[in-house]
Amino acid sequence: MTTLLNLDALAALDYAGLRHRKPFPWVTFNGLINAESHAQLSREFPARKHFERQEGGRRRHGQRPHDRYYLELTDDASIDDTAREPGFISELDIAPSWQIFMRTLREGPYMREACRVLDLREARLVFAWHIAVAGDEVSPHRDLRRKLATHLFYFNEIPPWTSGCGGETLLLGEKKTLTMRPEFEDFDHHTAISVLGNRSVLFRNSSRAWHGVRPLRLAPGAERRLFSIVFEATASLVPHLLDRVEKIAARPYELLFAPRTQTRE
Numbered sequence: 001m002t003t004l005l006n007l008d009a010l011a012a013l014d015y016a017g018l019r020h021r022k023p024f025p026w027v028t029f030n031g032l033i034n035a036e037s038h039a040q041l042s043r044e045f046p047a048r049k050h051f052e053r054q055e056g057g058r059r060r061h062g063q064r065p066h067d068r069y070y071l072e073l074t075d076d077a078s079i080d081d082t083a084r085e086p087g088f089i090s091e092l093d094i095a096p097s098w099q100i101f102m103r104t105l106r107e108g109p110y111m112r113e114a115c116r117v118l119d120l121r122e123a124r125l126v127f128a129w130h131i132a133v134a135g136d137e138v139s140p141h142r143d144l145r146r147k148l149a150t151h152l153f154y155f156n157e158i159p160p161w162t163s164g165c166g167g168e169t170l171l172l173g174e175k176k177t178l179t180m181r182p183e184f185e186d187f188d189h190h191t192a193i194s195v196l197g198n199r200s201v202l203f204r205n206s207s208r209a210w211h212g213v214r215p216l217r218l219a220p221g222a223e224r225r226l227f228s229i230v231f232e233a234t235a236s237l238v239p240h241l242l243d244r245v246e247k248i249a250a251r252p253y254e255l256l257f258a259p260r261t262q263t264r265e
Helices: 035-043 096-107 109-118 237-257
Strands: 026-030 052-054 068-074 088-090 124-132 138-141 147-154 169-175 187-193 199-204 210-213 224-232
Touching: 035 096, 096 109, 096 124, 109 147, 109 199, 109 224
Parallel strands: 068 088
Antiparallel strands: 026 199, 052 068, 068 124, 124 224, 138 210, 147 199, 147 224, 169 187, 169 210
């Protein structure tokens, strides 16, 4: 897997060109991973047996649960894979193609160029794989402030995927309500990011960075697969306190005007 990343498109960007994008700073890439490497990573995507099924979990502002299969890379290589907690995997237990990809992201020019584009002085990279199946969704939300930015790489091909499956990542803007658990219809601006082929989307987290995925209309056995890179703050106390203040400040409005729980569409 030589020349794994084609970084010319990333090197040509800077934050000054992204900061005024609507609805918040974002950019998409087609072919950031070279085609041969993307095909191999897709073939060797971690098996679902390693993932934790996250379903019905409570969310920060009472939004509908983010149901999915989730697998995060852990730095702890001392635990045998058979004894590891579901939803975590060490670098030694993933395919060699993914091991090379991890090293390329950490040690090559990607980290430097991505931080430059995002206007980040420093960050810690958190790697995770996601699988979603029919009926799964991501209701509109903003990420916690410790997540400074996110880069999503998609691994979905036609066939078996079709345009009728849905699954686009929706970047949402111009929120028309004060509630912190809005519906998709509470936004005037929707930008749909295709999840097919060798595509990825990079976005900077902010108070405007609302996004989500409508319920999937997949055939039985089909999956929506992605790999996420989260650029996380190295010191999380201040972001955590700001999130707590926001949650407390939103509570009176939610209790008086917003429904106590969301329902599926």
